[in-house]
Amino acid sequence: MKLKTLLLTAMFSLSMSNLSVAKEVQIDKVAAIVNDGVVLQSEIDTIINRVKSRAKDDSQSLPSDDALRLQAMERLINQELLMQMAGRMGLQISDAQLDQTLMQMAKEQGGTLADLRKTIESSGDNYQAYREEMRTEMTTQQVLRSNVERRIYISLQEIENLLTILDQQGQTNEEYDIGHILIDLPVEGSTQDIEDAKIRAEKVIKLLNEGSEFKRIAIASSGGQKALEGGQLGWMGINEMPTLFAEAVKGKKAGEIIGPLRSGAGFHIIKIQEIRGRQVVETVEVRSRHILIKPSIIVSEEKAKSMLEGFVKDLNAGTADFAALAKEHSEDPGSALKGGEYDWTDPTTYVPAFRDALLSLEKDELSQPFRTNYGWHIVQLLGKRIADKTEIAKRNRAQQMLFNRKFKEESFAWQQEIREQAHIEILADE
Known part of the structure; x- marks a missing residue:
């Protein structure tokens, strides 16, 4: 992606009687440099304001502005890296493709594109800005799919093993609504770094067990990709989760806090928010x-x-x-x-x-x-x-479960790799 406008200030001449005064007016400023692109302060402010507005509507408390700024910065840096990758790949989302997606979203909400626009504008957001955010989201998701899917290999033996496990479990229709907090580690963290991260994770668990709101703690503390959504990973079956999570939730009840679970990324804390039965497969x-x-x-x-x-x-x-x-x-x-x-x-x-x-x-x-x-x-x-539920359908379902699990794991690993290779400079507040 080309550099966003690097003009940080503009000079305006003001005539006052016989005295001409030049006043420096700040339009925007660069908050971070990401390779040959930048993250602007206005972009960070937009995310923070949206999170605050959503929290106000939900009567949810939030951490400090510094914590919100850090999370917004992390998201925008990762987004900028993916958009730069899209540029190198020649990947673009056309207006027709964007409109098709927006119409599908409106349809799923029981309305038309005009209804969707009215809803967005009534909430105080600009519809054109919303369209461009959707274009960026679609672009980054395509970049992820293109680069991560090629890293995934599923063997016939893995499918057979999962089918055996599903048969042995008997109850294969359970889905879990998972909340997630990651206390991350430096790529080459020292023993002290690991110990400090574990202590922070244990403090977070203590706060959660004492009744602190999970979403607020996630926004303030998590290094995970869904931090600004309060760490909400959504519904998933046990065989679609990262292996680390799948083993941890077995036999647990709704409301339980689990962790800290150690992985190469750091220490994970998960909360089982709800458990439900899986919907019947379309026949x-x-x-x-x-x-x-x-x-x-x-x-x-x-x-x-x-x-x-x-x-x-x-x-x-x-x-x-x-x-x-x-x-x-x-x-x-x-x-x-x-x-x-x-x-x-x-x-x-x-x-x-x-x-x-x-x-x-x-x-x-x-x-x-x-x-x-x-x-x-x-x-x-x-x-x-x-059609009846055939062996082929069961096999396809098992393969999709394995793919979903591996995609989550490889997606995180790949983004970490491109970040390590990037030049990222966080500019201090003035």
């Missing part, structure tokens, strides 16, 4: 075929969409063959050679926009062009059936 399966066109330097967003609109027109008129179009034009290597066909699949495994477009169709009906993270699609529903 509907669909068979479909699609054509994917990816926007590029040569093919614009508009061109990709218009190409597919032309295909739909020809297909509905009976002047084109779907399989032939897919083999010639589709940029999905997994299905193009098969005429764009996907075999019977649980639709929940598809990205939300593709899943929703597919499930809105009747048998043999063809969709209009729509956008996902992968590009522009048209899809045709070839069939729908109710």
Whole structure:
């Protein structure tokens, strides 16, 4: 990412009678240098103000402004590193892709894009600024996926072992709502560093056991990625957690504080906030075929969409063959050679926009062009059936659990690595 504006002050000339006075007015200032980018004080203030506003609405107490500033700084440094990586990768989120995501968010909340905008503006936020924050969030998540997924390998033996464990457990439908605090360690921490971190972790546990609010302590003390959200990791099954957590929560009850748990990152403290049964797995399966066109330097967003609109027109008129179009034009290597066909699949495994477009169709009906993270699609529903829970479904679920666990672990490790390689300079307050 290019340097944000480095102009820290501006000079304004003021005429006062016969005396001309130059007054220095501070517009913004750099709080940290991250390689060839910066973190601005205004960005830190925005995060702090939002956390304070949310805490006020929830009647939640917060730690000191210094603690909030540190957490906001850490988040923005990590975000800046990921955005710089996105720039090197040539990764950009288009307006069409952003709008598709926002419309999906609005739909999940039972409203329209206009309703979402109204809600954002009524809360005092600027909608355009919110859009750009969402673009940044989508970009950083894509960078993470692109770089972390290649580090993950799941063997057939691991899947078999997990299937055996799931069968032995009997009760595989439990999910845990987890709160997390990390007392982190320097990369090459000394024995004294480790001892000091352990003492801090034990003090945190003591405060929590005495009734201190978990979210407030997490915001003030945690070095984890979800610190500013009060350490809330959300719901996850025992086989989706990092191995360290999974072993620790077995047999524990809601409300229990667990830790300190030592890992290479530091000392972890977790709280089991709630326990619930896992939802029943969807038994509907669909068979479909699609054509994917990816926007590029040569093919614009508009061109990709218009190409597919032309295909739909020809297909509905009976002047084109779907399989032939897919083999010639589709940029999905997994299905193009098969005429764009996907075999019977649980639709929940598809990205939300593709899943929703597919499930809105009747048998043999063809969709209009729509956008996902992968590009522009048209899809045709070839069939729908109710399927029993098969061994394949169980195996896929086990593989996804292993992937989720490894992704969390590798994501943290990879971000630590790129941070160690970066030039980061925190500028002192004046």
